[in-house]
Amino acid sequence: MAYVAVKGGEQAILNSHRLIAEERRGDAAVPELTVRQVAEQMGLAVDRVMCEGSVYDRELAALALKQAQGDAVEAIFLLRAYRTTMPRFAVSNTLDTAQMAIQRRVSATFKDIPGGHVLGSTYEYTHRLLDFDLLDPAPCEDTKANIADRPLESGVGRAFDSIRDEGLIEVETAPAGQQAVFDLTREPLSLPAGRDQRLQNLARGDEGFVVGLAYSALRGYGAAHPYVGETRVGDVAVEIVPEELGFAVSIGDITVTECQMLDLFGGSELQPAQFTRGYGLSFGKSERKAMGMAIVDRSLRCRELGEEARYPVQDEEFVLAHTDNLEAAGFVSHLTLPHYVDFQADLQFIRQLRREKSGDHLDKEAAE
Amino acid sequence: MAVLARASRDELEQAYLDLPNAPAYIWLRPPESGLVLVRGRTGETEASFNLGEVTTTRCALKLIDGTTGFAFTLGRDQRQAELAALFDALLQRGDETASASLKVVSEFEHAQSLRRDLKSRKAASTKVDFFAMSQAREPD
Numbered sequence: 001m002a003y004v005a006v007k008g009g010e011q012a013i014l015n016s017h018r019l020i021a022e023e024r025r026g027d028a029a030v031p032e033l034t035v036r037q038v039a040e041q042m043g044l045a046v047d048r049v050m051c052e053g054s055v056y057d058r059e060l061a062a063l064a065l066k067q068a069q070g071d072a073v074e075a076i077f078l079l080r081a082y083r084t085t086m087p088r089f090a091v092s093n094t095l096d097t098a099q100m101a102i103q104r105r106v107s108a109t110f111k112d113i114p115g116g117h118v119l120g121s122t123y124e125y126t127h128r129l130l131d132f133d134l135l136d137p138a139p140c141e142d143t144k145a146n147i148a149d150r151p152l153e154s155g156v157g158r159a160f161d162s163i164r165d166e167g168l169i170e171v172e173t174a175p176a177g178q179q180a181v182f183d184l185t186r187e188p189l190s191l192p193a194g195r196d197q198r199l200q201n202l203a204r205g206d207e208g209f210v211v212g213l214a215y216s217a218l219r220g221y222g223a224a225h226p227y228v229g230e231t232r233v234g235d236v237a238v239e240i241v242p243e244e245l246g247f248a249v250s251i252g253d254i255t256v257t258e259c260q261m262l263d264l265f266g267g268s269e270l271q272p273a274q275f276t277r278g279y280g281l282s283f284g285k286s287e288r289k290a291m292g293m294a295i296v297d298r299s300l301r302c303r304e305l306g307e308e309a310r311y312p313v314q315d316e317e318f319v320l321a322h323t324d325n326l327e328a329a330g331f332v333s334h335l336t337l338p339h340y341v342d343f344q345a346d347l348q349f350i351r352q353l354r355r356e357k358s359g360d361h362l363d364k365e366a367a368e
Numbered sequence: 369m370a371v372l373a374r375a376s377r378d379e380l381e382q383a384y385l386d387l388p389n390a391p392a393y394i395w396l397r398p399p400e401s402g403l404v405l406v407r408g409r410t411g412e413t414e415a416s417f418n419l420g421e422v423t424t425t426r427c428a429l430k431l432i433d434g435t436t437g438f439a440f441t442l443g444r445d446q447r448q449a450e451l452a453a454l455f456d457a458l459l460q461r462g463d464e465t466a467s468a469s470l471k472v473v474s475e476f477e478h479a480q481s482l483r484r485d486l487k488s489r490k491a492a493s494t495k496v497d498f499f500a501m502s503q504a505r506e507p508d
Contacts, residue, residue: 056422087402089424094407094416101484103491111498119494151488174415183418195410196417203419238422240404250370252442254422279411283420
């Protein structure tokens with residue numbers, strides 16, 4: 001299948017751009033949305049665009065959303081395209097999520113954990129009823145949130161540290177002789193993929209696809225029995241070592257979501273029964289994404305842990321080749337481009353098949 | 369540098385206006401926006417993976433007396449990076465501007481720690497103590 005090169009249509013294309021601009025603006029009687037408003041009040045949409053656009057910049061992501069009329073995948077495309085125009089200055093030191101300034105932290109494994117469970121700003125315990133008060137702008141109170149007397153403890157350990165000490169949780173080790181960290185923005189997908197490549201792929205991957213795969217693994221098209229060992233949301237410092245300085249400097253904080261899944265593992269010839277791990281990390285407040293990522297990461301570790309790969313979510317090539325929503329959306333939407341020659345060829349083919357079939361029929365009748 | 373990198377452009381502008389005299393400087397590297405590739409840790413191993421990139425602005429300048437200042441700030445605000453680099457340079461001088469700048473930085477630091485504290489206390493107000501239903505039963 002291929003589309004054909006066509007010429008012409010310039011005026012129609014230009015007019016289509018003008019039509020987009022008009023539709024984007026909507027009713028001129030309604031005040032225009034500012035990028036600042038999108039960044040402040042559509043924060044979770046901005047987080048998703050940063051996460052899958054793979055660039056942490058609230059203003060750029062909000063601009064992309066405004067330009068794309070709120071279409072997340074189109075906004076992600078815009079952000080990825082802009083990214084290619086910027087130089088890369090440095091590679092950060094590894095983020096230290098143990099030192100995160102916590103905004104949310106929960107574990108499904110233990111009721112009492114050092115540092116406690118912190119719900120944060122979650123929709124989980126809301127009633128999911130439309131709030132008609134939001135139909136009209138309300139005067140802004142200084143603060144709606146309650147303020148506790150004391151801040152949270154800093155640098156609290158993982159919720160499941162107590163059983164880690166008993167050796168019941170897999171001790172993760174880095175693969176021996178790992179060389180440079182794989183970078184999907186510089187190299188194409190390469191299989192079999194190391195965990196570094198897989199995690200980068202999933203971190204950039206489409207939230208819907210990743211969460212759908214995770215769901216399939218939970219529903220029976222997979223072998224996942226996961227518990228949220230801990231999920232935490234908060235700010236972590238980005239540190240780099242600039243060449244001209246030669247020492248580490250902290251250049252600011254970014255918000256990330258981290259999820260550590262613990263998965264029931266019955267043991268193998270090589271390893272005793274224990275909880276194995278899946279890991280998810282994503283930009284912004286994006287818990288659904290980080291959890292999906294952790295479940296899919298664990299599912300794709302099947303070969304490493306000696307499990308038979310029987311389901312789509314355990315098939316590395318199937319998963320990693322289809323996570324990217326730019327590629328997926330691009331391939332699907334290219335079908336709207338002219339395929340006139342292909343179609344003519346197929347049309348001819350179908351006519352020929354029919355002729356042959358009716359020819360056979362006539363031949364048979366003649367033989368009888 | 370960590371404190372200056374976290375100061376907002378408005379805060380830096382205000383501190384700049386409050387300086388007794390505007391220091392002159394030349395660029396060693398004019399402000400430039402680009403990306404820093406952010407690495408995450410692969411679970412709890414020593415290995416890392418590439419999470420994504422974050423926009424960053426960097427610059428370097430030199431005061432008339434030869435003192436240099438550097439800045440790396442998140443985002444694409446070049447003026448913010450410029451002022452951060454300027455204060456970084458001023459801090460390293462041995463005169464009264466250094467002590468004035470030191471005061472500015474400690475004020476920034478204080479403001480930043482208050483912001484962090486407030487954010488953390490708001491999160492702390494959502495601390496939850498779940499109890500299993502069996503525990504909630506009245507004793508027989």
